[in-house]
Amino acid sequence: MSSTVKIKTLTIDDRQVGAREDQTILEVARENGIKIPTLCYLKGLSPYGGCRMCIVEVAGSNKLLPSCMTAVEEGMVVSTQTEKIKKYRKSLLELYFSERNHVCSVCATNGYCELQSMAQKVEMTHVHFPYMYPHLEVDATHERFVLDHNRCIACTRCVRVCDEIEGAHTLDIKDRGINVRIITDLDQPWGESDTCTQCGKCVHVCPTGALIERGKSVGEMSKRKQLLPYLTKMREAHK
Amino acid sequence: MTPEDFKKIGDTHRKKREAFPYVINVCTAAACVSLQSEKVKDELTSQVKEQGKKDVCRVSGTGCLGLCASGPLVTVNNEQALYGGVKPEDASDIVKNIEKKPIKRLEIPADMPFFARQTKIALEHCGKTDPEVIGDYLAMEGYEALYNCLTTMEPVEVIDMMVKSGLRGRGGGGYPVGLKWSTVHKAVGAKKYVICNADEGDPGAFMDRSMLESDPHSIIEGMAIAGYAVGASHGYVYIRGEYPLAIKRLKAAIRQAERQGFLGKNICETPFSFDIEIRLGAGAFVCGEETALIASIEGRRGTPRPRPPYPAQFGLWGHPTLINNVETFANISPIVRKGADYYASIGTERSKGTKVFALAGSIVNTGLIEVPMGITLRDIVFDIGGGILGGRKFKAVQTGGPSGGCIPDEYLDMKVDYESLAQVGSIMGSGGMIVMDETSCMVDVAKYFMDFCQSESCGKCAPCRVGTAQMYNLLNMISQGKATMHDMELLEELCDVVKNTSLCGLGQTAANPVLSTIRFFRDEYLAHINDKKCPAGVCTIEHKEVAVS
Numbered sequence: 134m135s136s137t138v139k140i141k142t143l144t145i146d147d148r149q150v151g152a153r154e155d156q157t158i159l160e161v162a163r164e165n166g167i168k169i170p171t172l173c174y175l176k177g178l179s180p181y182g183g184c185r186m187c188i189v190e191v192a193g194s195n196k197l198l199p200s201c202m203t204a205v206e207e208g209m210v211v212s213t214q215t216e217k218i219k220k221y222r223k224s225l226l227e228l229y230f231s232e233r234n235h236v237c238s239v240c241a242t243n244g245y246c247e248l249q250s251m252a253q254k255v256e257m258t259h260v261h262f263p264y265m266y267p268h269l270e271v272d273a274t275h276e277r278f279v280l281d282h283n284r285c286i287a288c289t290r291c292v293r294v295c296d297e298i299e300g301a302h303t304l305d306i307k308d309r310g311i312n313v314r315i316i317t318d319l320d321q322p323w324g325e326s327d328t329c330t331q332c333g334k335c336v337h338v339c340p341t342g343a344l345i346e347r348g349k350s351v352g353e354m355s356k357r358k359q360l361l362p363y364l365t366k367m368r369e370a371h372k
Numbered sequence: 373m374t375p376e377d378f379k380k381i382g383d384t385h386r387k388k389r390e391a392f393p394y395v396i397n398v399c400t401a402a403a404c405v406s407l408q409s410e411k412v413k414d415e416l417t418s419q420v421k422e423q424g425k426k427d428v429c430r431v432s433g434t435g436c437l438g439l440c441a442s443g444p445l446v447t448v449n450n451e452q453a454l455y456g457g458v459k460p461e462d463a464s465d466i467v468k469n470i471e472k473k474p475i476k477r478l479e480i481p482a483d484m485p486f487f488a489r490q491t492k493i494a495l496e497h498c499g500k501t502d503p504e505v506i507g508d509y510l511a512m513e514g515y516e517a518l519y520n521c522l523t524t525m526e527p528v529e530v531i532d533m534m535v536k537s538g539l540r541g542r543g544g545g546g547y548p549v550g551l552k553w554s555t556v557h558k559a560v561g562a563k564k565y566v567i568c569n570a571d572e573g574d575p576g577a578f579m580d581r582s583m584l585e586s587d588p589h590s591i592i593e594g595m596a597i598a599g600y601a602v603g604a605s606h607g608y609v610y611i612r613g614e615y616p617l618a619i620k621r622l623k624a625a626i627r628q629a630e631r632q633g634f635l636g637k638n639i640c641e642t643p644f645s646f647d648i649e650i651r652l653g654a655g656a657f658v659c660g661e662e663t664a665l666i667a668s669i670e671g672r673r674g675t676p677r678p679r680p681p682y683p684a685q686f687g688l689w690g691h692p693t694l695i696n697n698v699e700t701f702a703n704i705s706p707i708v709r710k711g712a713d714y715y716a717s718i719g720t721e722r723s724k725g726t727k728v729f730a731l732a733g734s735i736v737n738t739g740l741i742e743v744p745m746g747i748t749l750r751d752i753v754f755d756i757g758g759g760i761l762g763g764r765k766f767k768a769v770q771t772g773g774p775s776g777g778c779i780p781d782e783y784l785d786m787k788v789d790y791e792s793l794a795q796v797g798s799i800m801g802s803g804g805m806i807v808m809d810e811t812s813c814m815v816d817v818a819k820y821f822m823d824f825c826q827s828e829s830c831g832k833c834a835p836c837r838v839g840t841a842q843m844y845n846l847l848n849m850i851s852q853g854k855a856t857m858h859d860m861e862l863l864e865e866l867c868d869v870v871k872n873t874s875l876c877g878l879g880q881t882a883a884n885p886v887l888s889t890i891r892f893f894r895d896e897y898l899a900h901i902n903d904k905k906c907p908a909g910v911c912t913i914e915h916k917e918v919a920v921s
Contacts, residue, residue: 182678183832185873196880197872202678224869228838262842262862287831306673306831309656311841313831 274324435586538724574773577804772801777888836879
């Protein structure tokens with residue numbers, strides 16, 4: 134942080150808070166104990182702005198803004214928990230559940246899943262949109278990990294960690310719309326990938342059971358949440 | 373280059389053009405080319421030779437003449453007569469009669485409202501010049517605006533002119549051009565870029581394609597002026613790969629402009645340098661969204677990112693970037709030449725100037741038109757457009773493509789400008805206008821556009837990715853007569869969620885075709901759901917008898 138960085142003051146949920154000008158609303162909110170739900174955001178990775186769970190209302194803007202990618206401004210008035218936003222977050226989460234086959238009872242990450250705990254957080258009781266029940270593949274060709282497209286929410290945390298932290302860029306995304314899929318290399322089976330370093334970072338940043346370690350059964354796949362903060366901290370220290 | 377030198381260039385070309393007392397122009401824009409206008413042109417050229425009129429009659433290709441419904445189009449003697457539906461066999465007659473009265477059999481009356489009611493500014497050269505010859509453009513005051521800007525005006529004066537003209541972005545959003553230019557001008561950055569968005573993707577829209585095919589130099593000139601005004605020295609044209617003819621002509625035009633010194637280093641012997649590169653789109657509709665377009669130019673996956681920061685501040689490779697649409701750039705040099713006041717004198721209070729529309733669908737005069745803002749929809753559809761095909765009854769006009777809405781007959785007398793269209797739940801959009809008659813089913817129309825949106829969604833944000841797919845499924849059920857009123861409620865709820873939570877314009881406006889058809893044609897939805905009937909007879913309703921035993 135250079136000494137030329139300016140400090141801004143703003144209001145989040147009726148609380149006056151101070152922030153560095155290079156911070157986002159989400160960062161400042163979290164520093165001050167204001168909870169904003171997120172799915173694609175992960176500290177240590179570049180922000181993506183895709184999951185839309187972190188949307189907030191900013192006075193003077195007619196659009197809902199993603200707090201993970203909106204920079205703070207002097208005098209900004211932010212509301213993170215209005216009834217309108219809560220309603221949208223619940224609908225969004227229901228859309229996630231309706232998109233693919235998120236069946237917790239047979240999932241390795243049952244009990245450790247961020248999508249599951251998010252449902253509890255936003256008080257989702259049921260999904261009132263029709264389930265789409267797609268027939269999706271499971272890539273179990275890798276000797277250590279499994280990629281189950283049925284559980285994927287396309288948050289791209291795995292793609293970003295593979296590219297930005299590990300530097301391998303094995304994972305990427307193909308196709309568009311409802312057909313987006315996480316792929317390895319040039320859409321080859323993961324087991325045949327030349328670039329995968331088998332580091333497993335993708336597995337541990339994945340919020341759901343889409344990426345798991347081979348051999349884990351229902352409710353056995355807990356994720357090492359400390360991995361990424363530890364890595365980023367060590368890297369900062371060695372800069 | 374002194375003003376005299378510059379004037380000489382134009383004069384030379386004008387003299388060259390005027391050396392022939394008789395001229396035959398053949399439309400060579402895509403619509404007429406698809407009707408074999410090139411063959412017509414070849415035949416005319418050989419007939420001129422055969423009949424020994426080589427020294428008095430010039431045959432040349434020209435840009436879009438507008439009335440695509442009657443192609444291939446040919447004009448003779450500087451639009452003294454316009455011929456439609458010309459076949460190669462007609463060539464000998466046309467050449468024979470070149471000194472005489474027009475041939476009645478082929479003639480299209482020039483005083484028909486289609487031509488008489490238009491005001492051509494962005495399309496001023498379309499149909500008058502050969503798009504493949506820079507000399508034709510120079511003969512029509514081409515590059516004069518650029519020369520004058522560079523030699524007599526400060527960048528802020530150019531921007532001021534745009535502010536005064538009241539020109540608003542013609543890509544659809546209608547953001548004031550002067551304001552955008554001045555933001556990029558003021559943005560701090562060692563490098564700045566100008567991008568021309570030619571990724572025209574709305575179904576039924578062909579304004580940008582026609583302009584690039586008919587008058588590529590006016591877009592190049594507009595971009596160079598913009599570059600001078602905002603302080604950029606590099607430009608990109610992001611154009612759809614599906615427009616081969618437009619790409620070919622634009623490429624040729626850029627080469628010609630470079631050779632003549634209107635692009636490149638020290639343009640017109642001033643310190644200003646500007647070059648233009650072409651980037652081809654690979655067919656993704658979302659790449660028309662400015663941040664996705666920038667990602668695509670940078671070589672990344674074409675997905676949008678949240679704004680702010682806007683490209684004016686943080687654009688291509690992080691540099692301040694000006695993005696305008698083809699039609700916006702086509703308006704620049706006429707404004708500089710004719711003055712901001714002239715432009716501002718046309719149109720309505722808040723929407724100045726003219727707008728190019730592509731008329732398509734169930735309308736007699738399919739084609740490209742340019743009309744003053746504030747004209748009524750009725751005038752466009754029934755006067756200029758010549759009414760509905762086959763004498764059928766008008767039902768709705770769809771503006772703004774998949775982001776727009778359907779406007780029913782009770783709003784036909786509404787003035788066409790940015791605000792009025794927004795008020796009835798549609799948008800100006802880039803200028804596509806699809807006219808529908810009583811044989812169109814509005815549920816089917818909504819379903820068509822939702823199918824478009826769901827297959828063109830990039831998949832980055834959940835509401836657009838899942839929401840549009842869910843909406844499409846619901847619309848599909850409604851159209852098949854399988855839906856209940858509960859599905860209708862779900863559909864309306866999804867419209868609200870997708871509209872308010874999506875990341876970019878594609879998702880935020882994807883619900884518009886559904887919302888506007890529900891608003892104006894709710895009874896059609898109800899007929900599908902409750903009576904299991906499609907009033908227009910378009911949808912196939914599945915009859916299912918449930919037997920109770």
